[in-house]
Amino acid sequence: MTHHFNRYHFQGQHEGEQVLNIIHRHWFNILTHYLVVFGCAFLVFGSIGSFPILFPEAVTPANQAFFLFAQNTFLIFLWLYGFLVWVDYYFDVWIITSERIVNIEQRGLFIRHISELRFSRVQDVTSSVSGLLPTILNFGDVYVQTAAEEERFVFRQVGDPFAIKSEVMRLSRVASQENMRDLANALEKE
Amino acid sequence: MRLIFGLLYTLFFLGCLTTALFVVFHLLRYSLDRKVAVFGTVFFLSVFVILLFTNALIFFTLPLESLFPTFNTL
Numbered sequence: 001m002t003h004h005f006n007r008y009h010f011q012g013q014h015e016g017e018q019v020l021n022i023i024h025r026h027w028f029n030i031l032t033h034y035l036v037v038f039g040c041a042f043l044v045f046g047s048i049g050s051f052p053i054l055f056p057e058a059v060t061p062a063n064q065a066f067f068l069f070a071q072n073t074f075l076i077f078l079w080l081y082g083f084l085v086w087v088d089y090y091f092d093v094w095i096i097t098s099e100r101i102v103n104i105e106q107r108g109l110f111i112r113h114i115s116e117l118r119f120s121r122v123q124d125v126t127s128s129v130s131g132l133l134p135t136i137l138n139f140g141d142v143y144v145q146t147a148a149e150e151e152r153f154v155f156r157q158v159g160d161p162f163a164i165k166s167e168v169m170r171l172s173r174v175a176s177q178e179n180m181r182d183l184a185n186a187l188e189k190e
Numbered sequence: 191m192r193l194i195f196g197l198l199y200t201l202f203f204l205g206c207l208t209t210a211l212f213v214v215f216h217l218l219r220y221s222l223d224r225k226v227a228v229f230g231t232v233f234f235l236s237v238f239v240i241l242l243f244t245n246a247l248i249f250f251t252l253p254l255e256s257l258f259p260t261f262n263t264l
Contacts, residue, residue: 008222022222062256069248076206076241083213083234091220106220109212 010095010102012114021096021167026139026159030089037082044071044078084109094155096167101144101153119175121147125168127161144168192254199249203242210238 005019013019048071052059091106105113122144129140142155142164155164214231221227 010222062253065248065252069245069252072241072245072248073202076238076245079234079238079241080206080209080213084209086230087213087216091216093222095222104220106216109216112220 008095010104012102013097014099018098019095020098020171021164023094023096023155023158023164025089025092025157026137028133028137028139029157030085033085033089034082037078037085040074040078044074047071094158096164096171098171101168103153103155115153117144117146117153119168119172120179122168122172122175123147125165125172127165129161142168191258195254203246206238206242210235210242 005022008019008022010019047067051067088106088108091104091112093104095102095104100116100118102114102116105115107113124145126143126145127140128143129135129138134140137159138161139157139159140161142158142161144153144155145151146153155161158164213234217230217234218227221230
């Protein structure tokens with residue numbers, strides 16, 4: 001079975017391990033951060049046109065150069081902030097492979113947590129969508145109860161949590177059946 | 191006075207460059223898809239370089255003496 005995620009590769013991927021799904025937080029989550037960025041950008045560009053009209057006496061050649069410098073500096077800050085928000089969003093990812101779930105949490109620039117959960121350790125999966133906007137836009141949380149050291153694996157604010165829950169349950173069932181088959185083969189050999 | 195502003199601007203410039211380098215490092219190192227990594231880096235750097243370059247140009251043409259006349263007496 002071919003998957004269009006085959007072109008994706010992550011650090012620590014095993015040989016033969018297939019990437020089945022790459023999940024990021026829902027776009028609404030990053031939109032709330034970018035509203036601030038867009039709002040500030042609108043103010044900056046708006047001030048370029050409106051300042052000479054509102055404060056004509058303040059518009060001298062020296063002041064114009066200074067305001068241009070201030071606006072340009074503010075744009076640099078906005079651009080850097082926008083990409084820092086993007087890095088925090090885009091590199092927060094859950095990777096579902098043929099063998100496990102890998103959770104990569106990027107917190108800012110210098111903190112990165114990676115945890116994984118093999119499907120054979122999955123005990124129960126719950127999805128949760130609560131609130132008006134999450135219901136309309138279909139995003140929420142998926143909780144994976146595990147038999148591992150980390151008892152609960154959480155997919156936070158992800159799109160279509162019901163589908164993710166179904167996928168994890170299916171892969172967990174397949175892993176259980178494979179384990180049973182391996183156990184039966186091992187017992188037969190004895 | 192120009193020296194002080196020049197030093198402050200140098201600090202600001204280096205800070206922006208350092209932050210940009212960290213962003214590029216993350217884009218190239220941790221992206222799962224190579225095409226996204228390259229596109230993101232090119233997009234980010236192209237706008238950033240233009241902004242920083244114009245910022246430096248504007249700074250060096252700023253008439254600091256007329257903007258901050260009180261500093262001239264120091």
